[in-house]
Amino acid sequence: MRLMLARASMAISLFLPVYFMVAALGVKFGLWTWQVGLMTMTLQFGLPLFGVSLILGLVALITSLVRKPRTGWRMALVGVLVPVVALGFLATVQLRSAGIPPIHDVATDIVDPPVFSTAVMSARQAVQANPVEAMTASMGSLKAYQGPAFAGIAGKTLGQVGHDAYPAVRPLTLAAAPAKVAAAAEAEAKAQGWKVVTSDPAAGVVEATAETFWFGFEDDVAVRIRPSATGGSVVDVRSTSRVGLSDLGANAKRIEAFLAGLKVRAAAG
Structure with a gap:
């Protein structure tokens, strides 16, 4: 009986990683919605399964x-x-996220940020994505941030919250000409690894969609x-998640990585 219990314990524990991979990849490959994969399968049922x-x-x-034979x-x-x-x-992620503002839209220029094209906005509307709010909008005026939980940031603008949290997300100045930088x-x-949607060197515009490996969440980048x-x-970037309230810092990290790579690439070219 003890051996059967030990075997069952090991089998269930080894099943859990498979379960979570199926939940995440099912969303990525369109087998079910992100609400089912993340909210239901992962959070509602998955976390209790760990317990x-x-x-x-x-x-x-x-x-x-407790007694021999100890098999x-x-x-x-x-x-x-x-x-x-x-x-x-999960506890580490929770602790790390405690210091990250619950936003999903970050830009280097919060006064005059890059704008998304009609094609990108249409793609977002087709999947009922998060609205693209003005960076100058106060957090307290945004529908997603109503309530006492967001009282600490209600008086700030969306752009200010992002700039305060991510000081490295700022415009990049390069010596190269705009056409060269656009390329x-x-x-x-x-x-x-982004999917380029728009590339217009003459206008100095590049738009792309970045997709996460797990769950296949899509974020739009201008x-x-x-x-x-x-x-x-001068290079400015805006990265906006299509779903979710908090991006856990993903958009800021994406912008920082892109600008760092662009700086090297533009200098080398």
Whole structure:
């Protein structure tokens, strides 16, 4: 009986990673919506499964060690370690997200940010994506941020919240001419793994869609290149998630990585 319990504990713990991969990849490949994959399968049912697996593993481990023959304790230990590691990872994410503002739209220029084309806006509307709000809009005026939970940022604008949280997300000034930078921007967007939607070097515009590996969440990115006062170029970027309230810092990281790569690419070219 103790051996059966240990085996069941290990089997359930090893099943959990598969379950979460199926939930995430099912969204990515269109088998179900992100609400089903993330909210229902992952959060509503998945997290309690970790708790059940941990309790079962502890029971199996204790019963396998209390008396001889002490068989099955290694399997029971696996049944404990898998959910402990998973829950530890989730706790780390939770702690990290506590210091990240609950926004999903970040731009280098919050006064005059890049704008998305009609094609991108139509694609967003087709999937009922988050509205693209004005960077100068106060957080308290936005529908998604009503209530006491957002009282701390209600008096700030959307742009201010992003700039306060991500000081590295700022316009990039380059010595190269806009046409050269525009070509480098398109190449860098592709190097980042984004799907380029619009590329207009003459207008200094590159638009792309970035997709996450897990769940396949899509974020839209607009890159704008303008001539600088010194004869070079000024690059601005805006990255906006289609779904979700908080991006856990993903859009800011994407912009920072893109600008860092573009800086190297433009200098080398």
